[in-house]
Amino acid sequence: MKILLVNSLYPPEIMGGAEVSVSLLAEALALRGHQVSVICLHKAAETSISEIRGVRVYRLQIDNDYWPFDQDRKPSRLRRLKWHLRDTWNREAAKRFGAVLDAEAPDVLHTNNLTGFSVSLWSEAKRRKLRVVHTLRDYSLICKRSTLFRNGQTCARRCPACATMTAPSLIASRMVDAVVSNSQFVLDQHQKLGYFANIPGKVIFNIADVSEAAPVSPPATGDLVFGFIGRIEAEKGIEVVLKAAELLPDAGWRLKIAGKGLEQYVGGLKAGQKNDRIEWLGFTKAANFYASIDVCLVSSVWPEPLPRTLIESINAGRATICSTAGGIPEISGFSNMVGSYEPNNFRQLAELMVKAVNDTTRWKMAQPLQSDFADKFSPDSVTRQYMEVYSAGNSKAP
Template structure:
């Protein structure tokens, strides 16, 4: 554990500039984010979202701390890696590292037997040792606000400790951990519409702990409504949508694409069955050879056998190209339309708002949080995630667009991208903090 004075910081007034340039007064808070992993070895986009929010709050004058897990015995090495990567230190959040208190570290890609997995998840229902560790850290840090987010490995036992510390407690829902043992609400190739018997147990245990939460945030209304529908929290609990930060600067102007010019459609992300890339390849193979020239580029990595299967599916079609891993800036700079074909109810794919920042329209499946940020005819188009023929129609729609209409989509995408800038997102988060303390 890091050394830190037990004395609490005195509250100071800091300046907050709103989107309209109006300067308001905001109270500086000591904020502790609790999340299972963080840079440089982050697992998933949730860690990136917490990082960008935390760093933005530091810039606003808040005293921000991150508490994360690491494999047992690797706490010091994890802290050093964070310092070397520049994610902690002067002008950055303070990083604290705890050892995981379970039978293995689940993010090392090693295969475990069903029995070991069952033991791990049973311990994760109520991890009293993790709760003890967190209680000790809370005594040291003494935060005004605790914001938990992606807490598998900690368990919801830490929510009670956060509440007992006297801090205001926010829980941000970035997955379905509170109601699903796998955190995904996805099984046997389908999205779950109800809770299985095992998940009912998980939801019941966690519901007793979520009573300690003062405010729920979610990166999409879909995720919030799903949790409330399945009893993760009651109607008495405030819940608001808190979108994530796109930390890349917006391009200065919309894109232009000449009539008849070749078009590049692109997918970027993990290559896995939930991502819908098979449906995407099925769709593009339905498109005619003639007309406006086009290509589909697929950027990303995945399990080797699965990736080989995708390549075999696309074999013989020269219009489909696999790029492997690519830097986001290189990818977005080389495509004209981004496709987000998920078949899984993703809370809110980062690829959508990253594309908007590059003034790129998006064709997205009508699942999860996607319909909340994709406006047909303005920022992109939506389709039924299981319908390859409808996806093919949307791609063909963009192939036949005149330059003026493409420019309209591009301008709409860039305008929507402004909602995800650091200033806009942190303004919204600070407004939630104010409401939280005003309600006390």
């Protein structure tokens, strides 16, 4: 089968888990004999075509006012508004995309994050009578910030501006033949607003090849080592973690923070705390990080769809303490050593961390995986489920 995937970014350009998940899926499909190509965006003004692990990758220029990814400083509010308005239905991006569609002539179009492209791409596919499958990996179709998170809080309801600017996405969602989500939570958030009405929906977890992996050995005896890994930003709950750390005892623990964020923001966080038990690692390879900690903190305060760090930490045999935001509870239950708390409740998080410190031996123990854990995230399982969706036919559910 000829499969064309679309995502805003593609490795080596990585901003989050979506790029990793899409690349793993593309490579797994190619490895199983399918002809796979990917369309993504890049900063350059010309189209580039390359081959990465059996996948043909088209990198197109962005047809908008500025490059929105991986910025050290936010553009002005007016400039951001202009950008988002164009991103509601980007005709130039659709035209550029259509040329690649004609060149590739795929059997199925599989779209993922569309920020920078807009949902106008779906209309190009339907004009060519292609089957369209869309995977929800964030909230960009219902929230222009893509997070359902504003001013430090999860949005209880959509603001009028988001409802207005995402109206084209709501209408365009009728063009999709099947919708997939990496968590039930995210799928529910879209469907309750009328998106993808009467269109078959399915939850398929992301690939995390854990089939041959074994839990890594825990760190040497001593202090209980907590760990946070991910982008350093408020949405990920780093401020909650630091507030909780202020309430911990003076001994018996350490905290390692791995990841990068806006320089000014991270600098402010470091300046605001002087505890020498907290170590800022910067960018760190995931395997090395998990091998150096005992308990992974998954502290998102925004309704994160499905954090890859949680899957990785469970696979590494690490105990976890997780917020209940978004799709996190759908995965945290697979951990054999887990504590859960309400998002933003740093006092509740601190209580769980203190309990862990007081029972260090048990929380340091590498946890065996549940027998069916690897299967749920294996390339074989995930590609099989996607092939079923790709091949289901073009008729929509009644």
